[in-house]
Amino acid sequence: MTRTAHLNAFLSTGGYHESGWLVQDYDASVDGDISHYRQAARTAERGLFDSVFLADVPSLTKFRAKFFPQIRWDPVTLLAVLGADTSTIGLFGTGSTTYSEPYELARRFSTLDHATGGRAGWNVVTTAHAAAAENFGRAGHPEHDDRYARAVEFVEVARALWDGWEEDAIVADRSRGIWAEPDRIHPAEFHGEYYDVAGALPVPRSPQGHPVLAQAGSSPAGVDLAGRIADVVFTPQPTIAAGKEFRAKIDAASIRHGRAAGSVRILPGLAFVLGSTEDEARRRRRELEDRADPELRWRNLAYHAGLDQKQIDPLSPLSPELAATAEGSTFAQFIVTEALASGRPFGELGAVITGLPGGLEFTGTPEQLANLIEEWVAEGGSDGFTLQPTTVPESLELFVDHVVPILQKRGVHRTEYQGSTLREHLGLAEVPSPHRQSVALDSDRR
Ligand SMILES: Cc1cc2nc3c(=O)[nH]c(=O)nc-3n(C[C@H](O)[C@H](O)[C@H](O)COP(=O)(O)O)c2cc1C
Incomplete structure (x- = not known):
């Protein structure tokens, strides 16, 4: 049976290539920026993508502002806007475990999951860029493996918080004047090496139970975290063979943490330039490079x-x-x-x-890009891709108009959404509430 590809659109101001804003008809004003994201999310939904994705580092890289737009909107806030503009597509936002608090981030992603009917995804990153430290009053940027040790606890806290409310905690019984059953709300009571979080969230259990968790690190510590907690991994992989090797590592890490092999969807980054002929695509790539x-x-x-x-x-x-x-x-x-x-x-x-260090870059025709995607997925090099259009909106629109129909014809891409949540788009299992058992017993008693 043909395997379908999971497609995640990496949205960015002007595109993934730094010259993206220079080579297309583009409004580079601040007002124009949010409109571009809104348009791009609708385009990705038109292309029946699983999700859109907003990367993030919580700092401004000032030297780059001279050369290309350096706006990084708060991902969760922007995703709420994109969620209102769309109806079905999933919404991945990046949240740093080094420069956030678990209570605050768990609450924001849970709110997003509620507001969008179960479409929220959190890209769990540890933030590799030291510049963020000075924005958060930190004495220094923690070391790589220390950041990951914190991330493990951070996610554990977030999950305890999401699990805090039983599914039927809210009874909304107006005749008895009872809104919720307090004994169905369970404070986190988490006391670890890095975090102490005692209370429960002021947000009930969300439609997906837990927002989908992505993880974007590919170091041994990153792979281990992915095996432990991730539903999805974003990674730079240059070849199918490398992708397969990476999958074996993710599977081994999953098994180490008591999960089945194949639990994690692997979506490598893929930056692309499209043209109706190879020559045109090469010319477009050259145009981008000449302006860099x-x-x-x-x-x-x-x-x-x-x-x-x-x-x-x-x-x-x-x-x-x-x-x-x-x-x-x-x-x-x-x-x-x-x-x-x-x-x-x-x-x-x-x-x-020139692009994602160590990752895939493609220049060619829609047919050739469809071949690449089909081959990677058929051979098990990946479960799909995090597509990084070098120009946004232009090359995202080209992909949706010219690559998506080819993939659909070959059975490699859906022709309509089957589900309504991000978890369903990705074919992921539901997250059972740890309190479901007690819920069943409770209802037996009634
Ligand atoms: C497609 C893709 C998207 C990523 N997005 C982010 C991001 O938004 N923020 C971030 O801090 N790291 C992001 N990363 C990962 C980091 O750049 C970096 O690799 C990570 O913080 C360090 O983890 P590692 O050493 O385990 O790879 C992304 C990686 C990939 C492949």
């Missing part, structure tokens, strides 16, 4: 690698000493490994690493 500023490129790579830009000479190769100061994240390690192996001046590295 080399200074931005190398500074951006240094930023992603967590390197001090002041210590970098763009005319010289990266020194091993400086490379040793890089962040522990997958992206950072990919960048410094490439820099050291190539021996090229750091300033030239930006010509080689």
Whole structure:
């Protein structure tokens, strides 16, 4: 049987490529920005995507503001708007476990799940960028594995909070004047190494029970967290073979944590440029690259690698000493490994690493992109993709108008939504309430 692909649209201002706002008819004003997101979410829903996705880092990268739009709206707030504009598509937003409190984030995602009829997803990230630390009054940015240790507890707290309300806690019995049964509300009473959360949420259990959990780290600690908690993983994978190897690691981690292999949907990032012919696609890619500023490129790579830009000479190769100061994240390690192996001046590295470091980049026709998606999914390299349109709205619209029909014809993409929640779109099991048993006993008693 043909396997269908799960499609997640990575929305961004102007597109995933930093020149996206320069090569299409584009209103780059602040007012224009939210309209673009609204239009893009509707386009993705028209294409019957599983979800849209908003990435996030809670800080402004000031040097980039010179080169391309640097607006990062609060993801959950924006998703509430996109949820009101659409009816069925899932809504993934990024929330940092290093720079948020579990009570606050659990409440916001639960509210989103209620407000959208069960379409909320939380991309659990630990935030690799140290700049966020100074926005939250922190003495420093925690180390990579320490961030993950906090993330494990953070999610445990969030789940305890989501499980706090029994499904039938609200009786809304106006004749007796009883709104809820207080003994069906269970405070979290969580006391761990990093978090102490005693109370219950002021938000009842949401339509999905738990919003869908995505996880975007691919380091050993990230994979372990995914195996423990994730429903979905976003990851950079360059080939089908790498995707399969990654899946084996995720499956092993799932089993380690008492879950079945195949519990996690793997959706690698895939940046794409489309053209009606290969030549046209290549021309479009060149247009994007020609407008990309080399200074931005190398500074951006240094930023992603967590390197001090002041210590970098763009005319010289990266020194091993400086490379040793890089962040522990997958992206950072990919960048410094490439820099050291190539021996090229750091300033030239930006010509080689142009998109998601270590991830897939595609330039070609709709037919060729459909082939790629079909092949990856058929061979088990992934369960679909996190599509990163290099220009938004333009290349997202091209995908929906020209790639989606091909995928549908081949049985690789749905022709209508079957379910109404994100969990249903992704074919994920329901999250049973831990109190369901007691609910059943209660009702037996009545
Ligand atoms: C498609 C995709 C989207 C991502 N989105 C975010 C994001 O919005 N915010 C973030 O902090 N990290 C995001 N990440 C992951 C980080 O860039 C980084 O890899 C992670 O914080 C460190 O985890 P790791 O070292 O386990 O890979 C994303 C990764 C991928 C592949």
